[in-house]
Amino acid sequence: ESLATLPRDLGDWKQISQDKPLDADIEHELGTDQYVFREYADERKVGAATIQQMRDLRAAILRERIEEEAVRMEKDWTRLYSQMRMDHPESVVNLAVTYYTGMVDTVAHVPDRCVVADGYEPKPSDSDYADWKISPAGGTMRVRFINYEDQTGARRMPRSIAYFFQVNGDYEASPLDVRRKLQNLLQRHGYYAKVEVMTLLDDRNKSETVMSDFLSQVVPAVEGLLPDWQAVVRGANAPSKPVDAEALTQR
Template sequence: MIPRGFTNPAVWVIAAILSTGALGFTWVINAYGIHLRKLPIQAEGGRMVASIPTESESWIRVGRDRIEAPEIESELGTTNYLTRTYVRKDTRHSDRPITVEVHIAYYSGQIDTVPHVPERCFVGGGLTIGSASGVYPIPLRGSDWVEDTSAPSGMGRIVTTRLSNQYSDLPGARVRLPANPQDLRFLVTQFTGRGTDPFHVGYFFIANGRTVASAEGVRTLAFNLTDDYAYYCKVQFMSPAARNPRELAEIAGSFLDEMYGEIARTIPDWVEVQLGNYPPDNPRRRVASAEQP
């Protein structure tokens, strides 16, 4: 027996329109290579962010890495993170040592994840924003950068950097940095709290091979509709030695001059992902193989 409502011709017309629309939508998705569901992806070999060296030419770790309690890790949303303090070697025995707390957290395949940022977490913990946030350039020397012309067009400027001969477990190797490193910027905010001096925190995100200085920009980069995979990585700096955002930028730049390549090893090489070479089950590789005669 046909329900009474379905004897109305208008209902069948609407159903036909919806069905046609759904088929058309599916055709558009397939034709334009749109991927609404993102696959998780890790660095080659499953390399974790905590694997970056504890020492470089100018910086050395102070104390132990901070390991959060399980409930904090649950709130953070990842176990692939690092919170470590470094001191600049030439200042560690001075009256004013330059230290920097580096926090890195990696996420993948979570299209609905809201990045954890100090403006939310610190304020929720009782601190107050002392001054308006601003975006500042991070100065990088780039003296050892070499242009990589093998990258697909449209990816921006891709360069490789050389790892340390003395402090890397892959001495002297060259690795690709995220696109356009000459334009690296981070968002800096000053915080104050009862009984504490004002301090500055700055961070940027690496997402699908590019960088962005805001949490809002992560979705645009990491969840590009034509990408099969999605990841983002927050890189954050806090230093009591920085009296203003530009001093924090100088400290971050000094650290990244020696460690950016090591950080890049803990995220997927996006050039290899786009070429279909990584990971081994990359759908782009299957498509390329199917198109070969």
């Protein structure tokens, strides 16, 4: 199913952003037209009334035909959003899910390089990987988990980012492992999806708590939208073309 059908409500986490297509140049750089970029807020932290207020305002902006009024409402939404993040910095998570099949030029943008190019540096850590209890089967799942600090002098908020892939029915945390799996010459078809989440929290432990709680709701929902790999192996519902595994480490 389309990633756009990912539920707006994921347990206590509620979507507060509006789905919209990317600019054509950005979509071309991304390498796929199958994606969702969203922000979710924790209703337990901010309250149901705030969630509804933000959703109602976003819907009103979309309906508004007078540009000046839409701009005014957009500013109101931004003020409400900024205040919510200031009062409850642990309440908002950014989600990006991208899906690839066919001839893919590169792996989905990996923040290890993209964020650094934007002026951030990873904070020292014993490991850039973590095992979180977010598996739909009830066990742990390995994710790549990195905390970044701004190095530009602009005093931008720190970022904590975690990501992983689902490739041909299995979960992997490294692009190299994705590449190896897609190079299986015995498989005629292939796909992968990247799930990435971000918070603006400086504390690594707090970030882990927030993101793992969110992902425990996201992972089963996303998994339900991806191909049933066992059915693919049997010849049903197969992705149309194999992915180009040779380019998976270009980014």
